[in-house]
Amino acid sequence: MKFFDVLVVGELNVDIILDKIQGFPVVGKEIVSKEMTMTLGSSSAIFASNLSSLGNKVGFLGKIGKDDFARTVINTLKEKKVDTENIIQSEEYQTGLTIVMNYDMDRANVTFPGAMEHLRLHEITDSQLQKAKHLHLSSVFLQTGLLSEISELFKRAKNLGLTTSMDPQWDPTEEWNLDLEELLPYMDVFMPNTEEFKHLTKCADIQSGLEKVKSYANYIIIKDGENGAHLWDGKKLTTQPAFLNSNVIDCIGAGDSFDAGFISEYLKGGSMLHCLEFGNITGAINTTASGGTGAFKSLENVKKVAFDLFKYQL
Ligand SMILES: Nc1ncnc2c1ncn2[C@@H]1O[C@H](COP(=O)(O)OP(=O)(O)O)[C@@H](O)[C@H]1O
Numbered sequence: 001m002k003f004f005d006v007l008v009v010g011e012l013n014v015d016i017i018l019d020k021i022q023g024f025p026v027v028g029k030e031i032v033s034k035e036m037t038m039t040l041g042s043s044s045a046i047f048a049s050n051l052s053s054l055g056n057k058v059g060f061l062g063k064i065g066k067d068d069f070a071r072t073v074i075n076t077l078k079e080k081k082v083d084t085e086n087i088i089q090s091e092e093y094q095t096g097l098t099i100v101m102n103y104d105m106d107r108a109n110v111t112f113p114g115a116m117e118h119l120r121l122h123e124i125t126d127s128q129l130q131k132a133k134h135l136h137l138s139s140v141f142l143q144t145g146l147l148s149e150i151s152e153l154f155k156r157a158k159n160l161g162l163t164t165s166m167d168p169q170w171d172p173t174e175e176w177n178l179d180l181e182e183l184l185p186y187m188d189v190f191m192p193n194t195e196e197f198k199h200l201t202k203c204a205d206i207q208s209g210l211e212k213v214k215s216y217a218n219y220i221i222i223k224d225g226e227n228g229a230h231l232w233d234g235k236k237l238t239t240q241p242a243f244l245n246s247n248v249i250d251c252i253g254a255g256d257s258f259d260a261g262f263i264s265e266y267l268k269g270g271s272m273l274h275c276l277e278f279g280n281i282t283g284a285i286n287t288t289a290s291g292g293t294g295a296f297k298s299l300e301n302v303k304k305v306a307f308d309l310f311k312y313q314l
């Protein structure tokens, strides 16, 4: 009997969002913002929260500090019924923080990664991995302490009998140093978006990227925004169109909500095509409310939006 359906290894940070700013910040001057929101940021947290809202038992393993922001992180995850017992609170490092400055349709972000850069492989134990049926990791390039050890983590998880998935997310250094040949044999489902996949494979298009990795990859899901998503099953590429939302509120977290929907059905043993369709519907639902978790407050709400807006019976 496993304790978790999914153990999520990922980055954690608080977002401080400043809205209605009088002008764009200028060095040497002071301006005023009329609205401020503090929320739990991070892709991994959006994934974990929405996976939990979809009815799965989710545990989180990541590194934060022992500060006020850490309390916000933990309390918000607990509200989403995500287990926080395996989150490491460091005495040495501070909790990560992103300051988001919204100005009209544009924004400027400044991120302080803090503790998330200091999670190391030896801090993730076999007994923690064994508590879960499935391991999902997100935002590998933000977790610089883990980056060079990532294949080892997935190798251990596979040896312990877990199924595995990963959403690499964007590399802020744009170096894209991830050894796919070493990693992908231990990855049941690899889940980048189109741009990330092209950078990671160093290819100009999806087809040539797949040619490059197909001898050692398992399933690959490539998320493609309004175009929906593609599934590589080892032999061929299948595309599922998106459930088009004509009234997008914002696309923050759409990829993470896609991942949550996909993995939720994958764990139930659904066919890969069904999982792909389900990912598309949870990705689309994400765009109907603000932020990454706004539309996932309850399973009832998710079902209602799926049916009312997209004629999809969850
Ligand atoms: N405008 C949209 N309407 C409907 N679904 C969308 C829209 N934008 C994104 N999605 C869904 O969300 C998924 C993830 O979005 P995408 O932008 O590709 O990922 P990421 O957020 O990782 O960049 C898409 O594959 C699609 O299913």
Ligand SMILES: [Mg+2]
Pocket: 167, 169, 170, 193, 255, 256
């Ligand atoms: Mg993404």
